[in-house]
Amino acid sequence: MAVPTAYQGNTSAAVPEWLNKGDNAWQMVSATLVGLQSVPGLVILYGSIVKKKWAVNSAFMALYAFAAVWICWVTWAYNMSFGDKLVPFWGKAKPALGQRFLIERAALPATTHLYHNGTVETAMSTPYLPMASVVYFQCSFAAITVVLLAGSLLGRMNIKAWMAFVPLWLTFSYTVGAFSLWGGGFLFQWGVIDYSGGYVIHLSSGIAGLTAAYWVGPRTASDRERFPPNNVLLVLAGAGLLWMGWAGFNGGAPYAANIDASMAVLNTHVCAATSLLMWTTLDVVFFKKPSVIGAVQGMMTGLVCITPGAGLVQGWAAMVMGILSGSIPWFTMMVVHRRWSFLQNIDDTLGVFHTHAVAGFLGGAATGLFAEPVLCALFLPVTHSRGGVYGGVGGVQLLKQVVGAGFVVAWNAVVTTAICAAIRFVVPLRMSEDQLKIGDDEVHGEEAYALWGDGEALELTTHGPPNSQLESQRPHVPTGVTQNV
Incomplete structure (x- = not known):
């Protein structure tokens, strides 16, 4: 009897010599964990944290974005983010659908890291995975970025405008940040550190969300004055999926089931727990009651803050970052936001600017201080990388982190504005008065x-x-x- 092709060879024709089964299994599990953060995680959280009259619309905005990103990603956006370089901040658009492309060993062609004289410092990144696994993993990241952005717009954005916004923002904003920092672009070459998306995902979604909220306009006065969650217990269920899903979010960043991934997962939970406790403590001290929604916000800021350096900092640094992420975004949300008329005039429904932009920048800056040299050597293509507290060239890293954040902020503010301006020529950005009322x-x-x-x-x-x-x-x-x- 002839042996089927898939089972020919030493083990299997479907298991080439370069494939590491453990790495590939962990990568697919990580991608699925990140996907579960969006569906059902943020679908449940958004549908529960808003008024009952906005539950369906809020959940659907997340669900639609998740589906739309998938089609855009495999059709053109993956290679704009991780393919061959077109310009220093953008890759060449082309499909990621062909069999010959997807079953080959993964390679990120623009990630060859060069010295200033043009010689190779670190060779191109080629994980022991098929391209299909990398496309899957990175798509789950792209999808959750747009879903997080939606949190700024709940309760008033025209659903038809949102349907146009998602593919446009993915194409002209997300792909630029992803290529610049991860795909081999100019920030990657310069040595800006973003372990798993503090800038690419959280800083960008927070700034874009605030910008889009400005152009869409606020909710109705009655919704802004009183906007109670319709189901606090389901908010916790969605938040729980986010927290546990973050093990794949940060643990999958090395593209391998290695010791760096283990450090990243442990630091993620330490920082999130510390931040939640810090936020809750501040609520009790200043408002005399522990808030469940506040605890969720503290959890979120901790997860966001650790993301830029999850596998690069020591456990004590993760705890320090948790203290910072549980206090500084709390202060910007509870004090600065209420006293600064500029923020008061922009209706950021779920405070995504504070929980993602502020926490994402904070995490990036803290990584510039606390990135540990031995751990950096396990992950980064830039040799001798280190945070400021470790001396040597570490002092420059903080400057790189701040400049990298500045680029992400500026690009997202400008491009999001341009996208909103283009869409409103076709359909209104805001719902009609009847829709807002009902x-x-x-x-x-x-x-x-x-x-x-x-x-x-x-x-x-x-x-x-x-x-x-x-x-x-x-x-x-x-x-x-x-x-x-």
Whole structure:
């Protein structure tokens, strides 16, 4: 009997000599963990942290973005982020769909690191994985970036405008940050450190979210004054998926199941836990009550802050970063935001600027201080990298981190503005007044759940005889107005 092709060879024709099964398994698990952060993680969190009348719309914004990014990513955006260099901050657009491309050994062609004289310092990055695994992993990162950005726009952005915004922002903003810092672009070559997305994902989503929120405009006055979560327990469920999914977020960054990945996962949990406790302590000291939503925000800022240096800092540094991420974003959100008219005039629904932009920059700067030389040697292509506290050339690293952050901030502010300006020539960025007043029922014709009696009334209204006495006597009151939380 002939042996099937897939099982020919020493082990299998599907297992070439260069493939490391452990690395490949961990990479696919990591990608799936990151994907679970978006779907269902942020879908649940967004749908639960808003008023009942916005639950469906908020969850759908996340779900749509996740799906749209996938198609854009494999059609053109992956190679713009990790392919051959077009210009110092952008790769050449082309599909990542062909069999011959996807089953070959992974390679990031623009990542060859050069000395100033043009000689090779570190060879091109070629993990022991197929390209398909890298495309999968990086797509989950691209998707969650746009989903995080959506948190600034909940409760008023026109869904049709959002449907156009997602592919445009992915193409003209995300790919630039990804190529510049990870794909071999000019910030990568200069030695700016972003271990797993503190700048590429969190700083960019926070700045773009704030910028888009400015152009879209605020929620209604009543929504801004009172916007209680419709289900705090489900907020915690979504937050839990985010926290545990971050093991794949930071643990998958080395493209290998190695000791650097283990350090990254451990530091991630240490920083997140420290930050959550710090934020909660400040809530108790200043507001006399521990806030569940505040604890979630503290968890988030800790996860964001550790991300730029997760596998590059020691455990004590991760704890210090947790103290900083649980206090500085707390201060900017609770004190600075309330006293600075500029931030007051921009309706950033979930405070993404504070939890992601501020925490992301803080993490990048802290990495410039605390990046440990031995750990850097396990990950970075730039030899002799180190943080400022370790002396030597480490003092320059903080400057590189600040300049790198400046580029990400400026690019996202300008490009997001241009995208919003282009979209509003076609469709309004903001919902109509009726949609803003009613919510999900007007926008989608659906509601998240029925309170007592809602289901029966809906059943009679939908399926009863069109000219029945009940229908003629029932006043037309949109359910989203009278029954929102």
